[in-house]
Amino acid sequence: MNRRKIIEEYIFKALSAFAAYSLIAILCFIILIIFIKGFGALNLDMIIKTPKGGFYYGGEGGVLNAIVGSLYIAFGATLIAVIIGMPAALYINVHLIKQKRTQNTIRYFLDALWGIPSIVYGAFGFTAMLLLGMNSSLIAGILTVALLVTPIMVRTFDEVLSTIPKGLHEASLALGSTKSEMAYRVLFKQGFSGFITAILLSFGRGIGDAASVLFTAGYTDLIPVNLDEPAATLPLAIFFQLGSPIPEVRERAFASATILTVIILIISLVARYLAKRYSKSNIK
Amino acid sequence: MLFRRLFFDKISSIWMVASLATILLMPLIIGIGLYIKAMPLFENTSVLKLVFSSEWAPSKGAFGFWPFISGSLYVTAISFVFAAPVCLFAGIYLTQYASKRLVAIMHPVIDILAGLPSVIYGVWGVLIVVPFISDYAAPFFNTSSSGYSIFAGGLVLAIMCVPYMLNMLIEVFKTVPAGMKEASLSLGATFWESIKHVVIKKSFAGIISAYGLGIAKAFGETIAVMMVVGNQMLNSPNPFHAGYPLPALIANNYGEMMSIPMYDSALMFAALILLVIILAINLVFRYFIYKTQKQ
Numbered sequence: 001m002n003r004r005k006i007i008e009e010y011i012f013k014a015l016s017a018f019a020a021y022s023l024i025a026i027l028c029f030i031i032l033i034i035f036i037k038g039f040g041a042l043n044l045d046m047i048i049k050t051p052k053g054g055f056y057y058g059g060e061g062g063v064l065n066a067i068v069g070s071l072y073i074a075f076g077a078t079l080i081a082v083i084i085g086m087p088a089a090l091y092i093n094v095h096l097i098k099q100k101r102t103q104n105t106i107r108y109f110l111d112a113l114w115g116i117p118s119i120v121y122g123a124f125g126f127t128a129m130l131l132l133g134m135n136s137s138l139i140a141g142i143l144t145v146a147l148l149v150t151p152i153m154v155r156t157f158d159e160v161l162s163t164i165p166k167g168l169h170e171a172s173l174a175l176g177s178t179k180s181e182m183a184y185r186v187l188f189k190q191g192f193s194g195f196i197t198a199i200l201l202s203f204g205r206g207i208g209d210a211a212s213v214l215f216t217a218g219y220t221d222l223i224p225v226n227l228d229e230p231a232a233t234l235p236l237a238i239f240f241q242l243g244s245p246i247p248e249v250r251e252r253a254f255a256s257a258t259i260l261t262v263i264i265l266i267i268s269l270v271a272r273y274l275a276k277r278y279s280k281s282n283i284k
Numbered sequence: 285m286l287f288r289r290l291f292f293d294k295i296s297s298i299w300m301v302a303s304l305a306t307i308l309l310m311p312l313i314i315g316i317g318l319y320i321k322a323m324p325l326f327e328n329t330s331v332l333k334l335v336f337s338s339e340w341a342p343s344k345g346a347f348g349f350w351p352f353i354s355g356s357l358y359v360t361a362i363s364f365v366f367a368a369p370v371c372l373f374a375g376i377y378l379t380q381y382a383s384k385r386l387v388a389i390m391h392p393v394i395d396i397l398a399g400l401p402s403v404i405y406g407v408w409g410v411l412i413v414v415p416f417i418s419d420y421a422a423p424f425f426n427t428s429s430s431g432y433s434i435f436a437g438g439l440v441l442a443i444m445c446v447p448y449m450l451n452m453l454i455e456v457f458k459t460v461p462a463g464m465k466e467a468s469l470s471l472g473a474t475f476w477e478s479i480k481h482v483v484i485k486k487s488f489a490g491i492i493s494a495y496g497l498g499i500a501k502a503f504g505e506t507i508a509v510m511m512v513v514g515n516q517m518l519n520s521p522n523p524f525h526a527g528y529p530l531p532a533l534i535a536n537n538y539g540e541m542m543s544i545p546m547y548d549s550a551l552m553f554a555a556l557i558l559l560v561i562i563l564a565i566n567l568v569f570r571y572f573i574y575k576t577q578k579q
């Protein structure tokens with residue numbers, strides 16, 4: 001009897017350990033495959049040149065248009081998310097601090113919003129775009145991605161703000177500050193690490209998301225100068241190039257995927273570093 | 285001076301309320317927008333017929349979404365079969381057995397897995413999963429396959445869902461009070477028995493919820509699935525054949541949708557189906573999670 005228990009214990013512990021370690025293995029496997037395939041095709045031209053004539057038949061050029069387009073869209077969308085999302089998160093944690101129920105209901109809806117797939121945002125963005133008489137453009141892409149990343153922004157920032165001790169609220173109110181002064185001068189500073197994480201998370205999502213920009217941002221070989229021009233994006237560049245029957249173009253898809261992966265990894269590392277750095281000076 | 289501060293306070297409060305309200309009303313606005321666009325479709329056929337009919341001939345005006353919905357369900361089910369046990373065991377290991385050091389390593393691993401764009405998973409799927417299925421998996425089961433199949437979509441989706449479900453499962457397991465497990469251990473149960481009878485039992489609702497949310501996530505995933513699933517309508521239950529999930533339908537046809545009448549309405553209706561299903565699943569299971577967290 002006891003022997004059976006010990007064996008069961010042993011088997012399930014091993015199984016659990018295997019499941020946990022396999023995640024590390026899978027991550028390494030994915031990144032390794034992308035890098036091995038991609039670095040072979042990656043050269044400086046890929047990063048610093050826009051597509052030249054015959055690029056899609058294996059001709060010269062690079063994907064600078066898509067890199068810049070993605071950065072523009074991610075930057076614009078994050079900016080909008082900050083303008084709308086940051087005050088919303090502060091409101092939940094300042095004005096609603098006493099209404100626990102309302103707070104939880106709002107968080108509940110925000111979490112549900114987070115779950116809406118990006119293709120739905122894309123389809124809606126497309127509908128709204130037609131309704132407003134716009135063409136697929138940088139601004140349409142930015143607005144659609146902003147819809148996608150704003151709930152992420154609010155919830156991530158809110159997560160950190162909600163851990164701030166109540167004494168800090170009371171102290172700042174006792175010193176005579178108004179609610180918004182308390183929000184921006186005390187809570188914002190205390191939750192700054194969360195703010196940075198939220199920004200970088202939104203930025204990463206903005207760069208990597210394909211389904212929402214598929215309808216709205218369009219695709220072009222030029223680097224957009226105005227907001228009403230179409231913009232290429234890196235995920236779509238990968239997607240389109242991979243669909244090509246020409247081997248050189250497919251190779252470039254792998255190179256583009258490597259570029260995107262490196263960008264995402266850098267964002268992730270920077271987010272960790274900054275979050276750690278800025279939470280050091282917090283009042284515990 | 286005081287006036288200025290109060291004025292600023294007022295303005296800022298209004299802005300805060302307005303932005304929060306906008307965000308919370310977003311799903312409603314999206315739903316209404318898609319509904320209006322899809323409305324012409326409802327004039328000829330009922331919603332039920334649209335959802336459950338299998339006839340898909342846009343040029344003839346016949347829009348039956350069942351092949352796509354079933355394709356989505358199929359891919360999602362396969363991904364769930366792979367992802368669910370891995371998440372459960374990994375979650376148990378990380379919350380019950382693992383050393384602090386391993387947890388510290390695993391956090392960034394899970395975050396990066398969750399942060400990788402879906403197009404990267406798609407590329408990986410094309411490079412690894414698709415050849416694996418056409419060269420090894422399909423011959424092993426005595427069928428032939430191009431590799432671009434339901435099964436490939438399910439596998440790629442499974443990996444994409446793991447970090448998402450795992451994060452929630454870890455949260456769920458953490459809410460089980462340590463005292464309960466200790467009580468079970470002190471009664472002579474082994475470690476695994478305590479986990480089985482106390483931790484899993486106690487967090488059962490949470491586990492189901494995390495699974496539900498993972499399914500919702502898988503149901504709406506677009507690009508990665510679309511890259512490996514083959515994008516042909518499902519005609520046999522063989523998972524090594526190509527399928528055509530709902531999100532892929534929307535993403536693939538946006539170029540043509542203006543040239544065929546009603547096609548745009550049909551695609552917006554597809555988006556509406558996705559929105560309604562996923563939002564409903566999210567609302568239900570999130571509610572469960574909040575309930576368990578309160579206890």
